Amino acid sequence: MSLLDPAGHVGSLAALSQFRTDFHDCLTGRADALFELTDAVLCTDGPVRTLVGLALAPEHRRGHGALYAGLNRGRIDFERLRRTVAGLPLPRAVDGRLVLAADVSPWLRPDANTSPDRSFCHTYGRGKNEHKMIPGWPYSVIAALEVGRTSWTALLDAVRLEPGADAAAVTTVQVREVVERLMSAGQWKAGDPDILLVLDAGYDVQRLSFLLADLPLELLGRLRSDRVMRRPTPPRVYAPKGGRPPKHGGEFVFGQPDTWGEPDVRTTTETSRYGTAVATAFDRLHPRLTRRWSRPKLRSPEAADRWTWLVIAAHTQLRLVRGLAADLRRPWERPAPPNKLTPARVRRGFRNLRTAVGSPAGAPKPTKAGPGRPPGLKNRRPAAVRDVGRVLKTGEPYSRPAHHKQGTKPRRVSD
Incomplete structure (x- = not known):
């Protein structure tokens, strides 16, 4: 699709306008502040390095206080937003089947001692042949994949794994709900090819295939080299x-x-x-059975959930108009045809497309800045320090072994 195709151009803008209206309806508390924060993410050039910097974007007509108030005290109807995203056109394979991928993406917060519900997240590539456990909020993300060499995906769901959660059980419920929403939206009907679910080596494919045997799914997963x-x-x-x-x-x-x-x-x-x-x-x-983008510094895990879904809504809007964006490439970048632009390049031109569809958010009311804490006055209500939990496949809470505690000796246990 190109700008020379008027019908396709109008259709894509209409789809974007409809999704923006539906997305605004899913924001049930401080809707305008959250919506304009999403527009600021879409229209700001470059990566989001600081959250407060988004308040300086022209699309965010409110102050930085409204920005933080929206994330900390706003409300989003996540279920309605999930149904809205599932009803949009999705990429398919050559044979017409849907290809889904599930993976865990950690939001690392190692120094946030006052943030609750953190877990030890398994990270890769932080040193030579090193895999470290760093505190953060792990999110299980499901997306629909496209065919060929592309960086585009259709994000469908994101669920935060709480400390002590059984990752396989959470993934089972998440995948089941995603598939049921796709079936309700008419994305899959009886007689269609089974949906292909692609998993990384961190998932127990055998257990998931047993728990999801009643769904029209085929599972394809990597296995660890030490299995x-x-x-x-x-x-x-x-x-x-x-x-x-x-x-x-x-x-x-x-x-x-x-x-x-x-x-x-x-x-x-x-x-x-x-x-x-x-x-x-x-x-x-x-198996052999044995015994045994952007990460703003938010304190509340609920605020992190809201931010995650704002990013999903922003990415969805980029996907809807990917064929309409002009290639605003840097002098050192190679030209690319309109249908091959990456999400980062489409984001550069979204500000121009946004003016064609408008915004359902209302204009901010005139006000003045609050007094804040007087200079020199100490904070009398410091935030509590939170312990870090751990996500285990067994679902059991983590407890440090007795022989790891200071002042104790290891004890041998006979078979």
């Missing part, structure tokens, strides 16, 4: 000395190719970009 799987139970053979028959077959260790054996299926495909691609499949393997 150990078991082969099917071998046929029962009479043993003269008796004994209990085995419950599992031999081990399949990912890091030891000598334990793999011959694959059940092997395919070879010639690709134009990566050369020869070889895929191998092993049937009936199961």
